[in-house]
Amino acid sequence: MDDLQLNISVTKKIKPKPGPAKSLDEYKFVSKPQLTGKTLARKRPQNLSGKNIKLDGPQRKFAKLSKPEKNTINLDARLLDLSENKGKYHGKDYQEINDELQIKQKPRSGAWISSLFKNNPDVPKIGQKAVKPLVEKVFAGTTFADLDIHPHSVANLQQNLSLKELMTVQQKAVPVILQGRDVLIRSQTGSGKTLAYALPVIEGLQAIRPKINRHDGVRVVVVVPTRELAVQTYELFVKLVKPFTWLVPGLLSGGQKRKAEKARLRKGLNILIGTPGRINDHLRHTQSLNFAKTGCLILDEADMLLDMGYEIDVAAIVKAIEDHKKAATYDPLALVKQNMKQNTEDETKDCVSGSSVSEEQKSDIKHKLTEVFLSKERQTILLSATLTKAVENLAGITMVDPVFVDTSEGRAVVADSLKYDHIGGKKVSEKLNEVPEKKCIIEDAPMVKEKNVNKTEKKNNKRGLVEFSGLSHLDLFDVKVKEEIPKPVPMANNTENSDSDSDYDYFKVQKQFESKKPATEVVEKDLEPLVKESTFQKAVHTALVEDELILPESVNQTFLIVPMKLRLVTLCSLIVENCVLKKKGGKIIVFMATLEMVDYHSELIETVLTGDKVKVKKKDAKGKKSIDKKRKTNKAENEESDSDSTESDYNIDYEEPVEGGLVPVNLEMFSLHGSMPHERRIEVFKQFRAARNGVLICTDVAARGLDVPAVDMVLQYCAPVSATDYVHRVGRTGRATQVGAAVMFLLPSEAEFVRHLEQRRIRLCQADESKALEPLRSVAPAAANAARAAIAVQTRLEHTAHSSKEWLARASRAYTSWVRFYSGYPREVREWLDARKLHLGHAAKAFALRDTPAVLARRVKNLPSVKEKPTNRLTVHREEEKKRPGFPRMKIGGYGSNVTNKQSSMHTASEYDSGLPPLERIQKQKKRKNK
Numbered sequence: 001m002d003d004l005q006l007n008i009s010v011t012k013k014i015k016p017k018p019g020p021a022k023s024l025d026e027y028k029f030v031s032k033p034q035l036t037g038k039t040l041a042r043k044r045p046q047n048l049s050g051k052n053i054k055l056d057g058p059q060r061k062f063a064k065l066s067k068p069e070k071n072t073i074n075l076d077a078r079l080l081d082l083s084e085n086k087g088k089y090h091g092k093d094y095q096e097i098n099d100e101l102q103i104k105q106k107p108r109s110g111a112w113i114s115s116l117f118k119n120n121p122d123v124p125k126i127g128q129k130a131v132k133p134l135v136e137k138v139f140a141g142t143t144f145a146d147l148d149i150h151p152h153s154v155a156n157l158q159q160n161l162s163l164k165e166l167m168t169v170q171q172k173a174v175p176v177i178l179q180g181r182d183v184l185i186r187s188q189t190g191s192g193k194t195l196a197y198a199l200p201v202i203e204g205l206q207a208i209r210p211k212i213n214r215h216d217g218v219r220v221v222v223v224v225p226t227r228e229l230a231v232q233t234y235e236l237f238v239k240l241v242k243p244f245t246w247l248v249p250g251l252l253s254g255g256q257k258r259k260a261e262k263a264r265l266r267k268g269l270n271i272l273i274g275t276p277g278r279i280n281d282h283l284r285h286t287q288s289l290n291f292a293k294t295g296c297l298i299l300d301e302a303d304m305l306l307d308m309g310y311e312i313d314v315a316a317i318v319k320a321i322e323d324h325k326k327a328a329t330y331d332p333l334a335l336v337k338q339n340m341k342q343n344t345e346d347e348t349k350d351c352v353s354g355s356s357v358s359e360e361q362k363s364d365i366k367h368k369l370t371e372v373f374l375s376k377e378r379q380t381i382l383l384s385a386t387l388t389k390a391v392e393n394l395a396g397i398t399m400v401d402p403v404f405v406d407t408s409e410g411r412a413v414v415a416d417s418l419k420y421d422h423i424g425g426k427k428v429s430e431k432l433n434e435v436p437e438k439k440c441i442i443e444d445a446p447m448v449k450e451k452n453v454n455k456t457e458k459k460n461n462k463r464g465l466v467e468f469s470g471l472s473h474l475d476l477f478d479v480k481v482k483e484e485i486p487k488p489v490p491m492a493n494n495t496e497n498s499d500s501d502s503d504y505d506y507f508k509v510q511k512q513f514e515s516k517k518p519a520t521e522v523v524e525k526d527l528e529p530l531v532k533e534s535t536f537q538k539a540v541h542t543a544l545v546e547d548e549l550i551l552p553e554s555v556n557q558t559f560l561i562v563p564m565k566l567r568l569v570t571l572c573s574l575i576v577e578n579c580v581l582k583k584k585g586g587k588i589i590v591f592m593a594t595l596e597m598v599d600y601h602s603e604l605i606e607t608v609l610t611g612d613k614v615k616v617k618k619k620d621a622k623g624k625k626s627i628d629k630k631r632k633t634n635k636a637e638n639e640e641s642d643s644d645s646t647e648s649d650y651n652i653d654y655e656e657p658v659e660g661g662l663v664p665v666n667l668e669m670f671s672l673h674g675s676m677p678h679e680r681r682i683e684v685f686k687q688f689r690a691a692r693n694g695v696l697i698c699t700d701v702a703a704r705g706l707d708v709p710a711v712d713m714v715l716q717y718c719a720p721v722s723a724t725d726y727v728h729r730v731g732r733t734g735r736a737t738q739v740g741a742a743v744m745f746l747l748p749s750e751a752e753f754v755r756h757l758e759q760r761r762i763r764l765c766q767a768d769e770s771k772a773l774e775p776l777r778s779v780a781p782a783a784a785n786a787a788r789a790a791i792a793v794q795t796r797l798e799h800t801a802h803s804s805k806e807w808l809a810r811a812s813r814a815y816t817s818w819v820r821f822y823s824g825y826p827r828e829v830r831e832w833l834d835a836r837k838l839h840l841g842h843a844a845k846a847f848a849l850r851d852t853p854a855v856l857a858r859r860v861k862n863l864p865s866v867k868e869k870p871t872n873r874l875t876v877h878r879e880e881e882k883k884r885p886g887f888p889r890m891k892i893g894g895y896g897s898n899v900t901n902k903q904s905s906m907h908t909a910s911e912y913d914s915g916l917p918p919l920e921r922i923q924k925q926k927k928r929k930n931k
């Protein structure tokens with residue numbers, strides 16, 4: 001490949017003839033049509049002679065890159081020359097070869113050397129381990145008519161949503177939710193979880209008589225982690241309530257005008273869907289928001305809600321519901337009565353629970369859920385495709401007698417916390433895998449403590465629970481067998497730090513503990529008394545301990561090992577292959593690490609591939625002023641360094657971008673990240689959802705819950721921060737059994753990251769990197785092979801990135817943000833994603849930059865800060881707490897975890913900034929230390 005280090009920028013006629021027509025078909029990978037200015041970055045002195053050469057003929061938009069004219073010295077000819085004269089150049093260094101070519105081929109222009117294929121590390125071949133992925137049966141084989149729901153709902157689903165057959169999670173979860181039970185649901189991505197909770201909740205609400213109206217207060221609260229997911233969920237509720245016009249859903253998703261939202265709340269709504277920060281914000285500022293009548297709390301993507309640092313907001317919402325309900329139940333007369341007359345236990349129970357369901361009403365009620373809505377109780381539903389210890393803790397704290405619904409094959413369970421079992425025999429998982437699914441009636445195990453029985457009975461009575469038919473692993477155990485006892489994982493009130501790092505360590509240790517357990521220990525355990533655990537606890541523990549992840553079977557998962565310098569062109573190649581060369585077009589989601597990367601790459605690729613000039617915001621003109629101002633004030637401190645770096649970095653002449661795009665079709669590019677203005681964010685999401693083809697470049701803000709139809713491919717340009725994130729990213733394709741593809745880019749140094757995923761039962765195979773650049777030949781037909789086409793495309797990308805100060809600033813920012821992000825990967829993946837193994841010079845190439853890392857870092861340092869305040873995180877800030885002393889203070893880490901954990905900081909990093917604390921803060925810290 002080394003023979004491909006070429007000067008490729010001279011591609012023009014020897015004798016330019018006047019007249020516009022002739023240049024039309026000219027091969028478009030030309031150097032700048034006109035050189036202006038003094039120097040180019042890395043331009044060599046002997047190339048300056050060509051600086052006044054002009055190209056004739058108009059530039060063409062979406063120029064067809066057909067074969068060049070015969071009398072032109074084109075890239076191809078020059079490459080050919082080089083390959084034919086390989087021997088001649090043997091022993092000469094790269095610079096000499098280039099010089100010779102420059103001299104030989106006149107006229108010369110400002111040229112630089114593309115070293116795209118030089119010094120790249122070898123691509124390792126990673127053998128595939130025999131991993132048997134965990135699978136899930138998506139469709140249940142029964143219909144919505146089989147559920148005990150209103151016929152209007154069934155008809156509505158069929159007519160307006162074209163849904164007839166039930167998905168497995170819906171089949172299992174709907175009956176349990178209709179019973180008013182608290183439920184923890186784990187099911188793979190795209191398996192219909194939203195409908196699984198929305199349908200029964202509406203069923204429960206519509207049955208309330210007399211009919212409720214919008215002024216009746218918030219009956220259901222749905223909390224989701226992102227605005228897009230909030231909008232999507234709200235839209236589904238709007239569709240589902242069509243037959244029941246008296247039910248009003250409402251959206252509070254942040255980023256919108258608070259005034260409008262306040263007005264909406266004042267007008268009244270029954271189903272509130274929102275992001276935790278914004279709901280909490282209204283709890284503090286909007287009097288009309290009251291949860292006194294809230295009978296159902298749903299936390300979708302529960303693990304992410306806790307991971308993202310929304311934990312305090314979630315805790316505040318739970319507390320607000322409890323407080324509002326308590327306040328509404330407060331009845332001094334009843335209390336006096338209770339104290340004075342010592343009411344019977346039943347009366348007391350009625351008073352405390354505040355049940356307001358009359359006997360007459362009860363007889364009409366079909367589902368227990370409706371009764372819950374009429375009482376002072378609350379149902380809690382937690383959902384996610386992935387479980388964490390923090391979710392288990394949350395379940396322990398917020399739920400009463402919960403049921404666990406897990407739909408993965410081999411262990412599909414509906415595990416009831418009201419049912420107890422001894423832990424005995426083999427590991428729970430082994431048992432579950434051994435025995436096929438079967439229907440069962442759950443019965444209490446005989447050795448349940450007296451106290452537990454009473455509690456269970458009480459709760460049963462309270463809610464009038466009936467046994468539900470479903471699947472449980474309870475009956476898979478022979479309770480009399482007394483064998484090895486897995487170390488129980490504590491449930492509620494766990495004070496352990498639940499951040500992802502500690503979770504991981506915890507599980508790792510636990511796994512090691514189990515695998516290394518000596519035989520003698522088992523014997524010893526035999527002597528211990530039987531430990532009792534509810535089937536719920538057992539099932540959740542099993543799921544957590546085994547720590548395996550489920551992905552849709554319909555997704556073909558591959559990874560592509562790409563040397564750093566080739567990453568950008570390989571990305572372009574995949575986009576061309578999937579969105580341009582396919583007749584039908586295609587839809588791709590590309591995940592990147594930081595918002596700077598998202599902005600820069602989407603604009604760069606759009607400009608180069610489609611020829612649509614993206615107006616890069618001229619922040620830097622303004623910024624320079626602010627730098628100057630700053631410089632004046634800090635003159636004494638920074639005089640020398642500032643002036644040096646800024647001047648030298650900006651004293652270059654920018655290259656004129658080449659007009660016209662490389663692809664003839666209209667390729668739509670979209671970008672999405674957490675710092676975009678709300679309207680734009682929602683608009684992008686809706687546009688991409690409606691688009692037939694296009695590329696969405698985004699941060700992990702789009703990784704959760706988003707349901708975009710017909711996404712052909714998910715491309716992870718930057719490796720995810722955890723295996724869980726991998727699952728959610730991939731889950732954007734292959735939804736509801738659709739076929740999809742997932743590709744993950746890895747550097748040669750990152751290759752072993754695959755092993756980490758395999759440990760979690762994720763099976764990926766290696767894609768052939770030698771063919772990855774092939775599609776680029778279609779946009780550069782004059783190139784003799786894929787590598788040459790790649791060089792040409794890279795040149796074009798670099799031209800654009802160096803075409804103005806704004807472009808260069810963006811590119812440099814994106815680069816540094818990525819470097820910072822990379823060094824912040826969490827501990828559990830740092831072994832494979834190690835910043836010390838990065839070649840920062842090669843990385844610059846992947847950002848179409850030509851400067852050294854030191855120059856780039858200096859440039860970014862002198863750029864004005866563009867750090868925008870996060871717009872979608874109206875979380876409970878400590879300052880706000882101080883300002884509003886009346887509001888109940890939530891203890892940070894109230895659910896047994898530290899809010900500012902590594903995982904959350906990574907999420908925040910990828911969303912809102914570059915991943916490192918602002919420079920000022922570091923300087924302050926240093927100063928403090930020095931003092």
Ligand SMILES: Nc1ncnc2c1ncn2[C@@H]1O[C@H](COP(=O)(O)OP(=O)(O)OP(=O)(O)O)[C@@H](O)[C@H]1O
Binds near residue numbers: 189736
């Ligand atoms: N019974 C059904 N039959 C066919 N399609 C369905 C059914 N139920 C839901 N869907 C569709 O499946 C897709 C995925 O649903 P949904 O977004 O609820 O999945 P999810 O499990 O919440 O995914 P994630 O974990 O990614 O949030 C949606 O497009 C939805 O319309």
